Amino acid sequence: MPLKAIAIDDEPKALEVVKMHAAKVPFLDLTACFTNAFEAIPYIKKNKIDLIFLDIKMPDISGIEFVNCFTNPPMIIFTTAYSDYAVQGFELDAVDYLLKPFSLARFTKSCNKALENNSLRNGESEKFIFVKTGYEEEKVFLNDILYLEADGNYISFVLKNKKLLSRQSLNEVATILPENDFIRIHRSYIVAFNKIEKISRQEITIAGTALSVGVSYEEKMNEIRQKLKMETGI
Incomplete structure (x- = not known):
């Protein structure tokens, strides 16, 4: 089963990059993209989402604050232009931290990490x-x-x-x-x-x-x- 994913970023161009890369990863199904983080909340509650590509520095609410809105959030891959948030990101058990601009190879590596984590969650031990x-x-x-x-x-x-x-x-x-x-x-x-x-x-x-x-x-x-x-x- 593919990983069901969404992307949240206040910059449409950044979302286009995620869409372009995601289309080339066979086990990834990017089901929705949001420029407004608050609009993503009801979508996540209504649909089974395995993974979120999440910007950190956004207006109104940061990516860190967004994750803290959930008691049991999906897996998170942070996508940001600011390296100084890395420690905070990993303290939230993020799968990875992608520093913009990122290549397809680096994006794919993050997706593979998420796939491995998901396999472990489902009781599969082999990478x-x-x-x-x-x-x-x-x-x-x-x-x-x-x-x-x-x-x-x-x-x-x-x-x-x-x-x-x-x-x-x-x-x-x-x-x-x-x-x-x-x-x-x-x-x-x-x-x-x-x-x-x-x-x-x-x-x-x-x-x-x-x-x-x-x-x-x-x-x-x-x-x-x-x-x-x-x-x-x-």
């Missing part, structure tokens, strides 16, 4: 992302990913039992993968940390496949070695 393959989006569990390999304008998602080819860059995908679980070792490779079988200065082996370590990433190998020793004993 996942959606990968665009042609005109479709396929759900991929993070634990199934062995490594990612750049292939021209495409990326190969090498999974436990298959490969998926997606038209995007490694930089784009890196923004939605958990930093502690996935490591960039080359301009062409991102690897799953818990799938590493062997490591040397110049190669990392995963599922019997040796992947080259880029020259500019060799120093980072020391960090990876230390982490492997602590967590896996390799």
